[in-house]
Amino acid sequence: MQQLHHIDAELHRLHDTPDPQQHSQIHERAARLLPDPAEQRFHLTHAWVYALVHGEPTNIDRLETTLRQLDAL
Amino acid sequence: MLDHDTLARDLVAVRQPVGQAHGLPSSLYTTPEALALERQHIFHNGWACIGFAKDVAEQGDAHPIDFLGAPLLMVRDKSDNVTVFENVCRHRGMILVEQPRKFGGVIRCPYHSWCYSLDGRLRATPHVGGPGINVHEAVDPTTTGLTPVRSAVWMDMVFVNISGTAAPFDDWLAPLTDMWADFAGKPVYHGGADSSFTLRLNCNWKLAVENYCESYHLPWVHPGLNAYSRLEDHYHIEHSGAFSGQGTRVYDPKLSEAQSFPNFDGLPAKWDTSAEYVSLFPNVMLGIHRDHFFVIRLEPVSCEQTIEHVEIYYTSPEATGPDYADLRTLNAATWKSIFVEDIAVVEGMQRGRHAPHFDGGVFSAVMDSPTHLFHDWIASRLGA
Ligand code: FES
């Protein structure tokens, strides 16, 4: 719970200075801390979008595979 | 107010032989409706220049452009192609890119984060099927990419045909590329920040073209040129329906005693002393010389305001380096002072267009034929 609060605060802070790579990593961390698949899909979607913005193919592939496994893609 | 019946009659008078013709009517210089008409018939239905490939110099660079109110986006993709799209998201129509910038990955719409690759493909539609569900049968990515705009690059200029109905670009340009076949396949290199400037004119864009077409004004408006380039050293350049301008037979730049720019390789002897200045209709004015090339791109801002974007190019990477920096600065300053001399006359003609009884004027059949050729082209494009 503590960790999730921390992640929320970080996302707020990042909103104004978007570093897509950092954005992507934080959402991926949030997804790992959440037990509910719906919440995981939500955060992994954001992790994926920011990975696309950053343009790093390995991360994009990995996230797309996970999203497909969760029926999110 | 633009009265269409009167306009149609006036345009017929423009299309007479130069000795009997009148110039374009003043309503085409002073009414906002005229620019709307030109936007459709001249700028959107044909080819027009919107910018320069050097403005997207590296892969991933994107440059938004407002082209007479049409939001466009010039992009250099990962295969080094310069392409133009409508700068608008296919979802709810949000403007995609507000400032020139570089993209490492996709272009993300700032509204609901739909993402497009640099070649225009729709790459992601987050939450389109509900939270965390990123696909939906109603949105087909293969038909929902960025809307491409027909475009082509020549001598670093980026041209578009918004309507998609103009002749193929190469056919449209052929009269000029034929005339300048000596320069075919010779790349040009932009001089950098010192070779780029803009001028704001309080006049209709057509007056800038008209003034550029002719050499008649040179001895009066540019007396500094008289010393080495007399009126009789100039010749008309006329290609009906495409371009007009003037050439000189005594090009001999003396910017510096110590240094001169390198010439294009392999030019015929004609270019030792010739230079040519051509208005390629509608909105670029070009100057070609054995040692440099410049473009003035006209951006109509309103019916009475125009921005000239001036870009100077050289013949080799060497000429764009530090050894030639002072000479480039001098060359840019020299051209700028000449273009600034023209401002008073084009702005004066703009104010003249408000005279209630001015009928578009008459032409010298000898000296003004390149200008008449431009007026005739405008009249034909507006349907006369
Ligand atoms: S308008 Fe672009 S994603 Fe909605």
Ligand SMILES: [Fe+2]
């Ligand atoms: Fe001039």
